[in-house]
Amino acid sequence: MSPYETSCSVFPEEVIELFTWITRPEQHGDIAEIRAVNVAAFPGEDEADLVEALRSDPQAWVDGLSIVATDASGAVVGHALLTRCSVGGEAALALAPCAVLPGYQGTGAGSAAIRAGLDAAKQRGENLVVVLGHADFYPRFGFTAASGFGVTAPFEVPDDSFLALALDPNQDTPSGEIKYATAFGV
Numbered sequence: 001m002s003p004y005e006t007s008c009s010v011f012p013e014e015v016i017e018l019f020t021w022i023t024r025p026e027q028h029g030d031i032a033e034i035r036a037v038n039v040a041a042f043p044g045e046d047e048a049d050l051v052e053a054l055r056s057d058p059q060a061w062v063d064g065l066s067i068v069a070t071d072a073s074g075a076v077v078g079h080a081l082l083t084r085c086s087v088g089g090e091a092a093l094a095l096a097p098c099a100v101l102p103g104y105q106g107t108g109a110g111s112a113a114i115r116a117g118l119d120a121a122k123q124r125g126e127n128l129v130v131v132l133g134h135a136d137f138y139p140r141f142g143f144t145a146a147s148g149f150g151v152t153a154p155f156e157v158p159d160d161s162f163l164a165l166a167l168d169p170n171q172d173t174p175s176g177e178i179k180y181a182t183a184f185g186v
């Protein structure tokens with residue numbers, strides 16, 4: 001897949017190249033930087049450990065769906081991960097975690113990585129994507145309440161934070177309880 005670029009439009013033209021993010025699937029050499037991004041973005045190391053546990057689980061990991069956003073020098077500033085889950089016993093994807101270095105949050109890197117991940121998943125013929133996260137953030141990618149898809153969680157969760165997206169709205173999506181990869185521990 002060829003990398004593509006996205007830019008943040010709230011900054012003046014002369015500095016916009018500072019916020020032009022290049023997105024691409026992770027490569028082996030990115031692993032340490034991905035860990036560093038997740039450690040920096042979250043209060044502890046749980047999410048960084050989660051990414052590594054998912055990477056080592058062939059039932060969870062889908063090559064090409066761990067996306068990095070890099071700056072022009074190639075430094076990884078953002079990361080978004082889609083891994084295999086099931087819904088009602090049928091294959092789906094879980095989007096988690098998503099992380100951006102604190103100093104770069106709010107400049108479009110997270111959105112760029114997520115959009116690239118969703119595009120890559122669509123190209124692979126995937127359809128249903130589920131995310132548990134910020135109610136104000138994920139709807140911009142088209143996510144709506146998972147309950148509207150008949151998707152339930154094995155834990156209590158507010159309806160506006162447990163969201164789903166059909167990458168191809170013309171295809172049926174599975175319904176039922178989501179089963180996350182073992183590494184999520186739920």
Ligand SMILES: CC(C)(COP(=O)(O)OP(=O)(O)OC[C@H]1O[C@@H](n2cnc3c(N)ncnc32)[C@H](O)[C@@H]1OP(=O)(O)O)[C@@H](O)C(=O)NCCC(=O)NCCS
Binds near residue numbers: 100108109
């Ligand atoms: C959430 C996160 C991945 C978003 O990436 P980002 O590059 O900062 O976000 P973008 O610049 O692409 O988008 C900015 C938008 O996201 C919103 N946003 C960022 N963090 C948010 C949060 N914690 N809750 C709700 N909205 C958030 C901003 O308000 C902004 O909204 P606006 O466009 O309406 O002004 C990043 O902020 C991050 O790493 N946060 C800490 C870790 C985390 O909470 N991860 C998500 C849970 S898995």
